[in-house]
Structure formats: C-alpha cells, structure tokens
Amino acid sequence: MRRAGLPGPAAARGALDRFNAASAAEAEELLLSCCHSRHWAERVASHRPYPTVDALLAAADEAGYDLAGRDLDEALAAECPVLPPPDAPPAARTALRAAHAAYESSFGHAFVISLDGVRPGERLDQVLAGIRSRLGNEPEEERSVAADELRRLARARLAFRLARDLTSHPAGA
Secondary structure, eight states: OOOTTSOOHHHHHHHHHHHHHSOHHHHHHHHHTTOOOHHHHHHHHHTOOOSSHHHHHHHHHHHHHTOOHHHHHHHHHTOOOOOOOTTOOHHHHHHHHHHHHHHHHHHSSOOOOOOTTOOGGGHHHHHHHHHHHHTTSOHHHHHHHHHHHHHHHHHHHHHHHHHHHHHHSOTTO
C-alpha cells in the first residue's frame, strides 16, 4: 500500500530520472534542501543513478546514519524551530516558544522532530510533548535522538520534493 502524498511507481520514475540526470550541483542543491549537511548531500548525489525511489531513500537513510559529528552539527545548525499553526491559541504559541528556548539552551541547536504521519491537528501537541520528554535526555543521548529525527526528516523531505517535482513536470509533459 502506498502512503498518501507519495507518487506511484510509474509517476515517480520521471522525477527519479530527472534527479539522476541532474548535474551534481543541481542534485546536491535539492538534497541540501532536505538535510543541510554538505557531506550527506555529496554522498547521496555521488551514488547516482538510483534504480528506484526506494533505493534513493534507502541511500539517504544510510548516509544519515553515517553523519559524522561536524556533519551533524552543520545539519542541525541550519534547522529552524517548528512553528505553531497560524490558528494556534496564544497560550500554545507561548508554550512552544518557551519549550524551544529551553531546548536550545540545553542542547545548543533547534529541536528537530519528524512529523511524517502525524495528523495536522495533532502536530502542535506532538511537538510540545516531544520537547518536554527530550529535555530530560543527557546531551549525548539527545544528540543520537536528534540525529535519528533528522534522518527521518531528510527522508520525508526528499520524498516530498520528488512528489512536488511530479506536479511541476507531469508525466508526458
């Protein structure tokens, strides 16, 4: 069964073909929009061509697992705090700002969490609960959790960018 929002196999082929045929600089630029580690982007781009979207996403995962300390620092430094939805109550906005500030003070980087598969109406609660639960982590434990969340984010962002590419370059166009 295919996840909502992801292209089917035939449709994804065109987006994958464009990614595989892109220049190294173009591929790395797209990848950097998913994870801000230059090393990660270069590694994923250098293994083209990928035979399937799943193979590309698996390579992105593998590269994410292998992020060295400075590569992870580079990627985390470019992440932005999760913003509340525009219709969030003022109290929720204040709670989220305070939670982000406490997290950044403790760990020195923005809080990262993959919300892939979380319904829009539940995302704010998920972010607040995540920050609160992870504030109790030791720095090395949290670094490991943040790296895993960053890997999930990069995978979801890459799948989204490929799907978005399909809308700007429909099959047969």
